[in-house]
Amino acid sequence: xxxxxESLPREVTVRSQMNAVVLDRFGGVDELSSREIAVxxxxxxxxxxxxxxxxxxxxxxxxxQGDYDGAFGVASTFPYxxxxxxxxxxxxxxxxxxxxxxxDRVYAASTPVSRGGFYAEYGVVAAEHVARVPERLSTEQAGxxxxxxxxxxxxxxxLDLGPGQxxxxxGASGGMGHMAVQLARxxxxxxxxxxxxADGVALSQVNGADAVVDGRxxxxxxxxxxxxxxxxxxxxxxxxxxxxERSLRAVNRSGRVGWPHGVHPxxxxxxxxxxxxxxxxxxxxxxxxxNAAIEAGSFTPHVARSFPMAQVKEAHRALRDHYxxxxxxxxxxxxxxxxPEREGSEGTRL
Numbered sequence: 006x007x008x009x010x011e012s013l014p015r016e017v018t019v020r021s022q023m024n025a026v027v028l029d030r031f032g033g034v035d036e037l038s039s040r041e042i043a044v045x046x047x048x049x050x051x052x053x054x055x056x057x058x059x060x061x062x063x064x065x066x067x068x069x070q071g072d073y074d075g076a077f078g079v080a081s082t083f084p085y086x087x088x089x090x091x092x093x094x095x096x097x098x099x100x101x102x103x104x105x106x107x108x109d110r111v112y113a114a115s116t117p118v119s120r121g122g123f124y125a126e127y128g129v130v131a132a133e134h135v136a137r138v139p140e141r142l143s144t145e146q147a148g149x150x151x152x153x154x155x156x157x158x159x160x161x162x163x164l165d166l167g168p169g170q171x172x173x174x175x176g177a178s179g180g181m182g183h184m185a186v187q188l189a190r191x192x193x194x195x196x197x198x199x200x201x202x203a204d205g206v207a208l209s210q211v212n213g214a215d216a217v218v219d220g221r222x223x224x225x226x227x228x229x230x231x232x233x234x235x236x237x238x239x240x241x242x243x244x245x246x247x248x249x250e251r252s253l254r255a256v257n258r259s260g261r262v263g264w265p266h267g268v269h270p271x272x273x274x275x276x277x278x279x280x281x282x283x284x285x286x287x288x289x290x291x292x293x294x295x296n297a298a299i300e301a302g303s304f305t306p307h308v309a310r311s312f313p314m315a316q317v318k319e320a321h322r323a324l325r326d327h328y329x330x331x332x333x334x335x336x337x338x339x340x341x342x343x344x345p346e347r348e349g350s351e352g353t354r355l
Contacts, residue, residue, distance in 0.1 A: 020044060021043065022041045023125055025042050026086065026317045027039070027086055031069065031081075032069070033070070035318070039314065045120050048099050048131075051098070051131055052098055054093045054094070054123075054129070054130065055127055056092075057335070058145045058147070058336065058337070059128075060088070060089065060090030060123075060333060061323075062090070069087060086117060086121035086123075088125070089115055089123070089151075090113075090114060090149055090152050090153075093110075094109065095107055095108060109137060113134050124334060135292075137296070139296050148333060149180070149333050150306045153180040155292070156181055157188055158286070159285045160263040161185065168193030168194065169193060171196075172241060173197045173256065176201075176243030178204070181265070183330055186213065188298055190212070190215075191302045195232075197216045197217075197218065197229060198217045200329075208307060215232070216232045226252065230255070237260060239263065239278075242262060250272045256276060256277070261281060264282050265282070307329065308332075309328040309329055309330045310332055313335050
């Protein structure tokens with residue numbers, strides 16, 4: 006058991022400056038640039054993470070364009086650092102944090118407002134939203150996982166299906182969808198995966214879906230009728246649109262539709278089954294339940310492509326392309342310091 010004098014601070018900053026991808030104003034891909042900025046301050050209940058992998062998600066592009074400006078009740082400030090998901094190692098902890106040690110391999114779900122995101126060498130987040138990386142996952146896999154997996158878990162909890170009941174996961178080869186398929190199958194739920202493209206169908210099959218339909222080319226309602234002739238018990242939606250709206254006819258009237266906030270467009274005509282809108286739970290309790298599910302099964306986040314930090318613009322352009330699973334940004338610090346004048350040394354606890 007590590008002990009330390011209680012009078013000493015635990016706000017250990019490895020360096021005073023860090024490399025980061027920043028926005029000086031909202032806009033297109035070309036507004037992304039790299040430069041050194043200050044390492045964020047560590048509060049009493051915070052964890053400072055040395056980032057190895059950050060997730061690159063569709064909402065990053067929306068945020069980059071300024072669509073979240075003011076949405077969280079906090080004014081945007083620049084330089085602005087994107088990145089909601091990350092994994093790496095603990096570099097420092099606040100004085101009230103007791104669950105983590107320097108060097109622990111961790112992942113986190115954060116929000117870039119108001120202290121910056123994870124497109125940087127270091128990111129700070131409240132310890133409540135940090136968890137150790139399960140042994141069976143790589144740091145890269147954990148780095149793209151948190152928000153999508155936690156939202157999928159929250160949706161499944163909301164729908165509250167039991168073993169043998171039926172669930173349609175719409176967008177089953179995407180970031181949230183491919184994780185939802187795996188978590189649902191762990192619960193014994195029968196899953197109809199509506200995926201995208203031959204690679205999406207293949208991923209859903211690997212992830213254990215009981216039936217898979219290509220939403221681009223195949224008859225979703227016909228596949229749903231064959232899968233559950235009396236109607237599907239519930240649907241978890243990860244992408245909106247006209248095809249989604251038509252597909253919801255497969256859910257019986259006594260069923261339920263889980264729709265995460267932020268998934269657009271919303272249906273123009275409500276389906277027969279009621280829609281429950283929800284947010285992902287990123288509490289410590291939710292993280293612990295997610296880790297328990299990961300350890301109990303074969304849960305595997307799929308990383309389609311990983312981009313080095315210098316190629317962040319290409320990563321954002323790739324968000325517009327077809328891909329399955331998740332995109333990653335490699336932010337790993339290689340142990341060499343390009344600027345020996347910067348303060349600090351390797352992470353040590355005071």
